Amino acid sequence: MNIDIHPSPSPVPPHVLADYLADPGFGKYFTDHMVVIEWTPESGWHSARVQPYAPFVLDPAAAVLHYGQEIYEGMKAFRHPDGSVWTFRPRSNAARLNASARRMAMPEMDEELFVAATDALIREDSDWVPSSSGHRSLYLRPFMFASEPFLGMRPARHLTFAVIATPAAPYFPGDLSPVSIWVSEHFTRAGEGGTGAAKTGGNYAASFIAQTEGQQNNCDQVVFLDSVQRRWVEELGGMNLFFVLNDGSVVTPELTGTILEGITRGSIIELLKSWSIPVTERRISIDEWREGVANGRIQEVFACGTAAVVAPVGRLVWSGGELDWATQAGELTRKVRDALTDIQYGHREDSFGWLHHVK
Structure with missing residues (x-):
């Protein structure tokens, strides 16, 4: 045409x-x-x-x-x-x-x-x-x-x-400064059989009330749990999540039909596998997140998306408690962000064939 x-x-x-x-x-x-x-x-x-x-x-x-x-x-x-x-x-x-x-x-x-x-x-x-x-x-x-x-x-x-x-400019100001996350316990982003896997405006409009609640609790972003058990971590208001474990492996919530299939998410999975880092897509509960940070099982947490690329997470807040574990980006978080942006800006060979020449 x-x-x-x-x-x-x-x-x-x-x-x-x-x-x-x-x-x-x-x-x-x-x-x-x-x-x-x-x-x-x-x-x-x-x-x-x-x-x-x-x-x-x-x-x-x-x-x-x-x-x-x-x-x-x-x-x-x-x-x-x-x-x-x-x-x-x-x-x-x-x-x-x-x-x-x-x-x-x-x-x-x-x-x-x-x-x-x-x-x-x-x-x-x-x-x-x-x-x-x-x-x-x-x-x-x-x-x-x-x-x-x-x-x-x-x-x-x-x-x-x-x-x-x-x-x-970068979506979050500062040089990879960790962001704080509010756990939405009353609102969910999407339900099973709904539109969670579609990139449609209603999903984001429905998240604004939870994001406002997070801002009122001095948090940068909000994380949504599943709509049935209110237990399983899904995604942030506009980004996917990754957890770096102390055995060197990485976990990201599996796509269940209620989570958007992020293109940055998919790219990171490919990148990690190319470095021979084990990546598991599975359910991870909010309790596993809290306990893993407290006992050292979870070493790093980062979010990703087109706008922010990679954003380290350093603080988790919920009604009745909070955890602070990072004041700077972790080693793997920084390595992932640098590799992605180096490819995007032409500072590193694109061995994956991700770039498309326009002009």
């Missing part, structure tokens, strides 16, 4: 863009353009274009506003030392978008079209990709939503896919 290019008549001036890139924050400034592609049962995916960044005009009856039929992805573009621009495992994002689409009764998108769409936006707005200084990158947000104006209870018959982008 051809993607038409409609350049913005009023791009951000170079001196303003330089200020944005010097201190981008996260999700504060958006590039000059966006990708939009539409879908109907009759025409399939069509009308693909890069157009100036602008608000959508939505009918008040648009199905997404009433039934939340929407999904999204998160990925990054990286500037290498030679000035070239690369993305990290974009076909994995495309595959996960399609998995989310199936769960949410939405049309799938050909993986090559997904990659072509993200490439087209990056090429048009390549000046927005920061240098690698300070681990800056261009964060891309592909998303799909039900744009049909219809209040009946059925999947929408008009969908809109779009990609927007924002320059991004």
Whole structure:
């Protein structure tokens, strides 16, 4: 499918863009353009274009506003030392978008079209990709939503896919400073048979109340337990978890249908196995976490995701208690973060074939 290019008549001036890139924050400034592609049962995916960044005009009856039929992805573009621009495992994002689409009764998108769409936006707005200084990158947000104006209870018959982008500094400030985690004992992220494995906005909206509770208890993030026994560790508000044991092995909660299959998570598992470090995907209880930290069985804990890459965990708080065990990142946590970011920014050979050249 051809993607038409409609350049913005009023791009951000170079001196303003330089200020944005010097201190981008996260999700504060958006590039000059966006990708939009539409879908109907009759025409399939069509009308693909890069157009100036602008608000959508939505009918008040648009199905997404009433039934939340929407999904999204998160990925990054990286500037290498030679000035070239690369993305990290974009076909994995495309595959996960399609998995989310199936769960949410939405049309799938050909993986090559997904990659072509993200490439087209990056090429048009390549000046927005920061240098690698300070681990800056261009964060891309592909998303799909039900744009049909219809209040009946059925999947929408008009969908809109779009990609927007924002320059991004590291999600957590500081140089791998451990974050603190609040244990959500009253709220769960997803239930069995629900949408936990789909990257859909409702999952994240449902987590906000628990995150607010965590912030009120001076924590950076919240960890959710399973919805049945309130015992098994699942994931954070937007990141997967890893536990480094004192025998050198690593454990991460298994995918049970209620946990998002993180692309960074999968990459870390591959990375650890390439170093001959045993990795087990299994259930781990909140009691095993607390007891393991207290008796030394658990040596390191870290979270991972596209936005944060790798974030060490050093404090666990729950109603009635807390554990502090780390004031700095552990050795394996740092090694994993450095290996991933070195590959992403072109400082280390990509022996896994994860990088995709864009420009």
